[in-house]
Amino acid sequence: MTQALSNRDERGHALPVEAAPRTHLEPVSQQTLPVLAPVPRITVHAFCLNPETGVAIQRAAEDRRLRRAAFSVEMGGTAAALARYATSPSPNLIIIETSDRARDILADLDRLAEHCDSGTRVVVVGAANDVRLYRELMRRGVSEYLIAPVDPLQLIESVSALYTDPDAPPIGRSIAVVGAKGGVGASTVAHNIGWALSGLVEAQVTLVDLDLAFGTASLDFNQDASHGLADALTAPDRLDPVMLDRLLVECRENFNILPAPSSLERDYELAPEAFETVLEVIRRSVPFVVMDVPHVWTAWTRQLLLTADEVVIVAAPDLACLRNTKSLVELIVKSRPNDRSPRLVVNQVGVPKRPEIPLKDFAEAIELEPTVAIPFDPQLFGTAANNGQMISELQAAARPVASFDTVARILSGRTFEPEKPKTGFASILAALKKTR
Numbered sequence: 361m362t363q364a365l366s367n368r369d370e371r372g373h374a375l376p377v378e379a380a381p382r383t384h385l386e387p388v389s390q391q392t393l394p395v396l397a398p399v400p401r402i403t404v405h406a407f408c409l410n411p412e413t414g415v416a417i418q419r420a421a422e423d424r425r426l427r428r429a430a431f432s433v434e435m436g437g438t439a440a441a442l443a444r445y446a447t448s449p450s451p452n453l454i455i456i457e458t459s460d461r462a463r464d465i466l467a468d469l470d471r472l473a474e475h476c477d478s479g480t481r482v483v484v485v486g487a488a489n490d491v492r493l494y495r496e497l498m499r500r501g502v503s504e505y506l507i508a509p510v511d512p513l514q515l516i517e518s519v520s521a522l523y524t525d526p527d528a529p530p531i532g533r534s535i536a537v538v539g540a541k542g543g544v545g546a547s548t549v550a551h552n553i554g555w556a557l558s559g560l561v562e563a564q565v566t567l568v569d570l571d572l573a574f575g576t577a578s579l580d581f582n583q584d585a586s587h588g589l590a591d592a593l594t595a596p597d598r599l600d601p602v603m604l605d606r607l608l609v610e611c612r613e614n615f616n617i618l619p620a621p622s623s624l625e626r627d628y629e630l631a632p633e634a635f636e637t638v639l640e641v642i643r644r645s646v647p648f649v650v651m652d653v654p655h656v657w658t659a660w661t662r663q664l665l666l667t668a669d670e671v672v673i674v675a676a677p678d679l680a681c682l683r684n685t686k687s688l689v690e691l692i693v694k695s696r697p698n699d700r701s702p703r704l705v706v707n708q709v710g711v712p713k714r715p716e717i718p719l720k721d722f723a724e725a726i727e728l729e730p731t732v733a734i735p736f737d738p739q740l741f742g743t744a745a746n747n748g749q750m751i752s753e754l755q756a757a758a759r760p761v762a763s764f765d766t767v768a769r770i771l772s773g774r775t776f777e778p779e780k781p782k783t784g785f786a787s788i789l790a791a792l793k794k795t796r
């Protein structure tokens with residue numbers, strides 16, 4: 361084992377390298393959270409030795425990305441696994457923690473293999489940071505070797521990698537935007553953020569208007585409404601990339617919308633699974649999906665907010681929004697322990713003559729700092745809405761444009777070079793671009 365080792369083996373597996381030990385439970389806010397495809401409906405049995413490993417696996421099992429997998433976690437390590445599979449069939453995946461020396465681990469795994477179905481995969485959690493052992497385990501068909509202590513995200517990533525088709529396109533980052541109350545500007549914020557994001561990342565962004573009956577994406581982008589999304593949701597299994605392509609409406613390069621029907625001809629009582637299936641097809645086709653989630657509380661809106669990669673809550677600085685934001689934040693934080701807190705956009709700040717809760721008090725009460733606060737500007741927002749334009753199209757220098765850019769940057773999960781002040785020729789070019 362030397363530091364010159366690459367930290368990937370020839371099959372692309374992460375190699376344990378002494379120089380870079382894994383850290384335990386690094387705070388979520390410090391990490392770049394990976395965007396992972398949800399794993400299929402598999403059964404996973406874990407046999408741990410250390411209670412901390414059990415806790416980490418349990419935390420991973422409750423994660424949104426492993427939601428479809430059925431986990432059982434017990435103590436007893438390899439001995440318990442051997443006893444169990446001597447008499448009962450093995451699951452899709454076994455996670456085994458061991459503290460033995462290399463030779464004993466290999467002997468135990470050979471015995472376990474005799475009792476396992478051929479489709480069963482094995483992940484080993486061990487104490488030894490030993491590349492020779494790692495290679496030997498891989499040679500014997502072990503899917504992954506993780507060095508204890510493991511953290512939940514590391515486990516989630518490993519399990520997800522095992523069940524993701526390496527040839528499938530990567531899954532796009534999903535961003536759900538919801539209002540703490542009706543009419544607070546959640547759709548306006550969702551649309552402007554999606555637009556800003558597509559300009560920033562130079563990659564495809566799709567905005568999905570999930571307010572099926574009353575959605576305004578078609579109006580805000582000056583496009584026709586369409587029944588496409590409702591059709592896809594009523595027959596989710598029929599949606600494939602070709603059909604999706606027909607349904608998307610391109611507003612500019614790298615920015616599409618999937619408009620809502622915005623019609624009351626039928627009702628839209630749909631199952632959460634329909635949204636899940638449709639969103640997965642969309643996420644397979646674009647790197648960023650922004651969802652305009654209506655302010656209703658149903659099984660599917662709840663599921664959307666609990667499973668999105670990022671959640672943005674839009675609130676006005678009033679008491680109802682404060683109470684609702686607090687409830688939403690509490691639920692989201694509790695249900696997503698391996699994710700960041702939702703982002704808060706306080707909108708419509710400074711409505712004349714309307715008493716307001718000061719931003720500082722608002723933030724203190726919900727224990728979450730707003731990412732941005734956007735002033736109430738009826739002239740600007742009203743004109744943009746009536747013209748079917750985004751704020752940056754109407755007035756590129758308006759203050760909310762910088763706020764939408766800030767939120768888009770954060771949601772992109774990418775790091776951007778701070779913009780250098782333009783000098784000389786560059787500033788003339790930039791000025792020319794702006795006037796075009």
Ligand SMILES: Nc1ncnc2c1ncn2[C@@H]1O[C@H](COP(=O)(O)OP(=O)(O)OP(=O)(O)O)[C@@H](O)[C@H]1O
Binds near residue numbers: 655
């Ligand atoms: N900062 C702002 N200043 C002034 N007007 C705004 C601001 N933000 C949004 N609006 C206006 O508020 C109205 C409601 O906005 P929007 O439809 O985006 O809200 P919503 O929260 O999505 O509502 P709904 O609950 O109906 O979905 C629109 O007319 C919009 O132009």
Ligand SMILES: [Mg+2]
Binds near residue numbers: 571655
């Ligand atoms: Mg709306």
